[in-house]
Amino acid sequence: MTPEHIRLEESNKGLKKWKLFGPYLAERQWGTVREDYSANGDAWNYITHDKARSKAYRWGEDGIGGICDDRQLLCFALAFWNKKDSIIKERMFGLTNGEANHGEDVKEYYYYLDSTPTHSYMKMLYKYPQQAFPYEQLVQENRRRGKQDVEYNLVDTGIFEENKYFDIFVEYAKADVQDILIQITIHNRGTEEALLHVLPHIWFRNTWSWGYDPYKPSMFLTNRDIIDVKHELLGDMYLYCETAGQELFCENETNAARLYGLPQDHGYYKDGINDYLVQGQHGAVNPEKRGTKAAVNYELTIRGGQSTTLKLRLTNKVLKKPFRDFDFIFATCLKEADDFYDKLHDKVTDADERNVQRQALAGMLWTKQFYYYDVPQWLNGDPTMPPPPPDRKKGRNSTWFHLNNADIISMPDKWEYPWYAAWDLAFHCIPLAMVDPHFAKEQLTLLTCEWYMHPNGQFPAYEWNFSDVNPPVHAWASWRVYRMEQRINNGVGDTVFLEAIFHKLLLNFTWWVNRKDKDGNNIFQGGFLGLDNIGVFDRSSELPTGGHIEQADGTSWMAMYSLNLMRMALELAKTNSIYQNLATKFFEHFLYIAGAMRNIGELDFSLWDEEDEFFYDVLHLPSNKQISLKVRSMVGLVPLFAVEVLDHDIFEEMPEFTTRLKWFLEYRPDLANLISRWLEPGKGERHLLSLLRGHRMKRLLRRMLDETEFLSEYGIRALSRYHLEHPYVFNNNGSSFTVKYQPGESDTYMFGGNSNWRGPIWFPVNYLIIESLQRFHQYYGDDFKVEYPTHSGNYLTIHDIAVELAKRLSRIFLKDATGKRPVFANDPKAQNDPHFRDNILFYEYFHGDNGSGLGASHQTGWTGLIARLLQMIKE
Template identity: 70%
Template sequence: MTTEHTRLQETKEGKAHWRYIGPYLTDRQWGTVREDYSPYGNAWEFVSHDMARSKAYRWGEEGIAGISDDQQRLCFALAFWNGHDPILKERLFGLTGNEGNHAEDVKEHYYYLDSTPTHSYMKMLYKYPQAAFPYAWLVDENRRRSKQDPEFELIDTGVFDENRYFDIFIEYAKVNTHDILIQVTAHNRGSEDAPLHILPQVWFRNTWAWGYNAYRPSLNAGDDGSVDIHHRDMGTFTLYAGQQPTFLFCDNETNSRRLYGVPGTSPYPKDAINDYLVQGNKQAPNPTHTGTKAAAHYPVTVPAGQSVTVKLRLAKPGLIAPFDQFDAVFRQRAHEADEFYRNLQQDIPSEDARRVQRQAFAGMLWSKQFYYFDIPQWLNGDPAQPAPPPERKHGRNNAWFHLNNADVISMPDKWEYPWYAAWDLAFHCLPLALVDAEFAKHQLLLLTKEWYMHPNGQLPAYEWQFSDVNPPVHAWATWRVYKIDQKQNGGQGDVRFLEEVYHKLLLNFTWWVNQKDKNGLNIFQGGFLGLDNIGVFDRSAELPTGGFIEQADGTSWMAMYSLNLMRIALELSKTNPTYQGIATKFFEHFLYIAGAMSNVGNQGINLWDDEDEFFYDVLHTPNNERIKLKVRSMVGLIPLFAVEVLDDEILQAQPEFANRLRWFLENRPELASLVSRWQEPGKGERHLLSLLRGHRMKKLLKRMLDETEFLSAYGIRALSRYHHDHPYEFWANGNKFTVTYQPGESDSGLFGGNSNWRGPIWFPVNYLLIESLQRFHHYYGDDFKVEYPTGSGQYATLNEIAQALANRLAGIFLTSEDGRRPVFGHNEKLQNDPHFRDYLWFYEYFHGDNGRGVGASHQTGWTGLIAKLIHPRRTQAIPQEVPVNGSAKATQPVLS
């Protein structure tokens, strides 16, 4: 057991709260729904980036490389000034959803490089230009560009040319749970000496200005070059600062005069440090050296090609020599982080693969955020603040009056998506479970709590609209995390966790059945289901044709959900036989859905198209006409996800379940015929439950593994490339609706326009396809082979294909034979510069033809699944890849 494993065990047993302080600040609080008190939900404009330095936030705090306690009372982050910028660099800059040509977009270069699960050691890199940051240029140029144009990025402005920038590494090392060392090292990559102001900042989240609790904590200058920190709930701390900086104090209060033209509550508001440094207003900070926000000011000159380091320590007061063992402790914590990951990665021989996985874990762990949002208070307004406009009572999230969140939660991306998303979070939990299963379990439990889950059983989607419907993957993630945790604990599963989540999922399943099966025929809708613009229409809005869509994906997700709940019930029945009956119920649910998808019972519904041999959505018009929407998309591959294999010993151990299954199958032969080879035991006396008989599965795989359709050199595309030359067109009321293959950024504004499911590669659905192929292989064995790639004349087992797909996904990040990483696209500086090429971004999705990163650049959320794909259990040797599209250069590297 490594030292870090010991910390995790101490935390689990309640002996030490190692997660008390962590990277829980968001990267962006401005422009969020939480801070929006406008009449009609104009979140991006209500608190803008320009306003952010002057406005005290209501619900949370932001900062560069920020940390806080787990209730975000005390905050710490870094600020910088290069002597040229028009504002202090206190927060990461980016474009709003209305400014970017592909919606919101962070315009900074920062990287999460390392973190242990308890945050005993953390490391981040921020690249800061030495010239003035091109704020206006980035806004103007992106606003000028159309959706058909590429995004204009910070690196495109030339601010990193001739290496005229600082590489600023921010590191944290914990002495104990309430004592943390902070080291900031600024490297001048340029050829000339350059000035830099380093400003570590400490402050309290404003909890006193809203009319509930007038208590105000305090920061005061100490006698020995430190800041004394007093909070009645947290006790006392001291921020010790080495090298004798100047301390600047103000209050975390809104500058009402600047923003609204009226006097504020403090003469030394939130932006006083900015005004002191950038505007030269020496009277801006509090001369009495007290307040609720403070900065240690280090004005330095960094020699060309060299570095400058500053050191701080946030700890309990009374330390006589706070920096005596500083370097030794830092080395020890870094060594312990290496030890932890060396233990985890011992079967991964490639240094590059280990690097990719470790940075993916770092991104996952840095992307934790204290998320605070109380809907009743948000809708009603605060006693000490102006009343919100009445329109808000009938607007966004008004049906979620029960919701009151105040927890550390895994975020998709703390800048572009600084709010939890239900189906994103489910995928986050798998890689998180590899390093911290307790945290992963806590996350899955959290969303089922009464103060998250709606009383009607719906899980909250995300703060832009909690009532949107995400795919029901919570049960799948719960089962997978349970099994990962069970293996780590020598076969001992956390049944209490499994059962607690399960009971809430029963409510959620009932909500789906009651709300999304419009006609009670086991054909489900659900709306856009997180796939944004994948369909002909906006599936969450009223259709231009009227009627509704019978969704192949919604129905398949529910079939998968049924099998997930059945499998969990069988596990729980090992200790409580009552669950055998519940397992039977979900087995029956699955069969009824399978029957409905295949038109059993002559209901006039068949989502399978015999001519194209593919699954499609069906438009059900007001005059009862059904029209198949023949878009070859991921929607038609999702039926592959609904697969489960039952070993014969499971049935022997659950006799009531087994007997009920036999009775049902004997008495409903029309449904029994849909279950792939139920009457014919497979390899090792296993039984297969799937929406697909072998014939249909082969037909789907034939399309999926065709390089002219779904199969890319880098994974499975969300839309077939067939639609590049054959756009799908649908006419309604004189208007033409078109779906074309778009391998990169979206060309429409649907769902904000910042994501695209019409061609790119998305990790979550690719991961589920890989798992499904492995489960099919578990049943069919090595004798069952399909052509891979389609048309190549070569055949492989389903397990070999699953491993090959994982290999293609990993190839997005790994260096190929020519030393390039596809994720960087054609950017030569990113590909070749030694100060860029090994620092990775884990994008939201990836270009369907070349693997370039697209969408949110720091979406380590579900793209963090790469850490699971590179895990030793996923890196056995695989057959030599067939060159993609006949090009040897497109062949992906083997992981082991």
């Protein structure tokens, strides 16, 4: 075991709280639902980027490259000022939905470079221009551009020309649980001398202003270069500074005079350090050197091409020489991080692949965040604050009165999506399980807790609308994480975790059956289901035609859910036979769904179109007329995900399950024939459960693997390229609804205009496709081959096709023969500059034709699956 594995074991057993401090600080707290107390629910404008520096947040904190404890009582982050900006750079800047042509978008360059699971070593890079940051230019130019135009990014302003910027690396190394070494290295990438203020900030989250707990912690200067930090829950801590700087203190309190024009007594407010430096207001900081927020001001002059390093230490230890062993500890922690990843990378030997995998996992670990949201308090307001608007109690999230979250949670993106999302989180847990299965299990369990899950069994979707419906992938992720850890532990699985989460999943499954099967015919209408604007209509809203949509994907997700729960029940039945009955229940439910997909209710109408050989959503009109919505999209590929292979041994080990299964198959041979050649065992006496028999699967794969349709050089597109020349048009009462292939950004404003499933490549569904193909191969073996690509005359096993798809997805990030990475498209700086080209951004989704990154630039969340794919290719 490496030292990091030992730390993980100590943490998991509760012996040492190695994860007490970590990168749990958001990159954007402003513009979130939690901080929104407006009458109209306009979160983006209630607290803007400009207001954020002056308003004390209610529910969390944000910063650049920061850390905090696991309750976010004490925060540390960096701020900068180049003497030309109108404000100090204290938090990441980006555009709101109303400002940007493709929805909200961070306009900064920063990269997560490294982290161990316990955060014993972490490294991040932030690029700060030496010229005035073009805030207004970015807003105005993006607002001017339309949806058909590309985004206007920071590099497009020319501010990085002649390399007039600073590369600022922040590194953390833990000597102990509450002994954290901080190293800040600043490189002047230009050729001329440049000035920079570096401002390490330390502050308390404001917990005292809301009328619940009057206790107010404190920090103050005791000796030169030592800030004493006192909190009743953390104990005494000290911030040591190797290099002398100017200590500036204020309070983490709202500047009501600036924000609201209210009269107030003289005080030292949240924006005091900014006002002192930028505006020269010496009265904005406390001359007594005490408060709840402090910064050490380092005014540096850095020569062109040179660098300088600052060292600090945040610890609960009283140290006479805090920097004597600093370099040794840092070198040791970095070596231990390398040892940990060398063990993980045993099959990934290529240097570029290792770099991508390590940065992907670093991003997964850096995007943990303390997420705090007590909905009853949010709805009712706080004792010392003005009451919220009355409409709040009937508005957003008002039916989630039970929800009270205060945990470390894996975020999709700590700037663009600084709130958890149910189906995102499930995918996050796959790469997280590679490095920290215990944390992955904690994350999956969290959403099933009674203070998360609704009493009716629904999982919370995301804070903008907890009642939205995400695909039910929680059972899939739980089973996969269980199996991954089982392999790590030489065949020993955590059945306590599996059994506990299985019972909560039963409640969620029942919610789906009761709420999303409108006619009780095992055809589901999940609504939005995470696929946003992939179809003709916004499936979360009332249809312009009336009626409802029988969803091919919603129904298939439920078939997959049934198989996931069946598989979990069979595993649990190995030690408790009662689970055989539950396995039977989900086996039968799967068969009923399979039958319903062929014949909806009493009507001879199917979600499978025999002529097109594809699955489509079906519009069910009030007149009872059924219309197949013939959009060739990911909706029609989701049926691939409902597949399970059972070894013949299971039938010998599970007599009750086997007896009931045989009776049911004999009683309903019509259903048995739908799903597979059940009585014809495949490779190694295995049996297949799938919505697709061999012929139908081959026909579906024929479309999916066609480069003129779904198959891109970089993975499977969300919409067939066929619709580029043949858009799907649905006419209704004089209105036309069109779906056309768009490889990049969509031109529709559904879901705020910042989501697009009309052509780009998305990692989560591609990952499920690859995994499903692997399971099909377990049954069919090497004799079953499919043409790949379609029309090529080249035939491969299903396993080899899965590997080839994984390689195409990996190609997005890896250097090609010319040294270029498709993810960066035609950005010369990112492709060629030695200080950019090996720093990877893991975007939300990718251009369907050229593989360039689109959407949220730091959504390492589910795109972090690339770390697992690189491993799978080698297995």
